[in-house]
Amino acid sequence: GAGVSQSPSNKVTEKGKDVELRCDPISGHTALYWYRQSLGQGLEFLIYFQGNSAPDKSGLPSDRFSAERTGGSVSTLTIQRTQQEDSAVYLCASSFGDRGHAEAFFGQGTRLTVV
Amino acid sequence: EDKVVQSPLSLVVHEGDTVTLNCSYEVTNFRSLLWYKQEKKAPTFLFMLTSSGIEKKSGRLSSILDKKELFSILNITATQTGDSAIYLCAVRQGAQKLVFGQGTRLTINP
Secondary structure, three states: OOOOEEEOOEEEEOOOOOEEEEEEOOOOOOEEEEEEEOOOOOOEEEEEEEOOOOOEOOOOOOOOEEEEEHHHOOEEEEEOOOOHHHOEEEEEEEEOOOOOOOOOEEOOOEEEEEO | OOEEEEEOOEEEEEOOOOEEEEEEEEOOOEEEEEEEEEOOOOEEEEEEEOOOOOOEEEOOEEEEEEOOOOEEEEEEOOOOHHHOEEEEEEEEEOOOOEEEOOOEEEEEEO
């Protein structure tokens, strides 16, 4: 596609429910990133996928968070048993990740509200 | 620990003023430094810097990198209300993740 696409744009869920957030990267981009941004805060790294390599999961805050990337393209971030502190904007970005000099482009994000 | 620190965290100026935003970093395996502008949800790309001392310029915005002192600045001249946003600095480590600073919230008053 022309840009990084994320869905849904907004999600309100009840505490304890599971949610899935989707990211469709720019076609041809091998690297895909998930970040989280709480209100008034900077971007917190969650997970990074590069081609067929094992993902860098070092930023996932707990084992309730997981992500997968199927066929090197679309990625899904899953949060199980959501908590109120999970409320944030979840941003996905993609880039030509096999070069260290490639800019990353962001999607519009998913605003998750846990009530 | 790898870190990117931006300053100031918040800045309020009048339209027409010139502003300088700072970004310092301590990361292993530095590859490039990127600036983004975030108005609503999605950060939009502004500049990517890889070499010291070479200014990147786009209209009223410019940026430069100092790899010896490990910092970058973003300048905005003749500011306009549309420049109000959060400005994010990020450093790429190798071909890996981008490490972001906390951002600078810039407010331009008419």
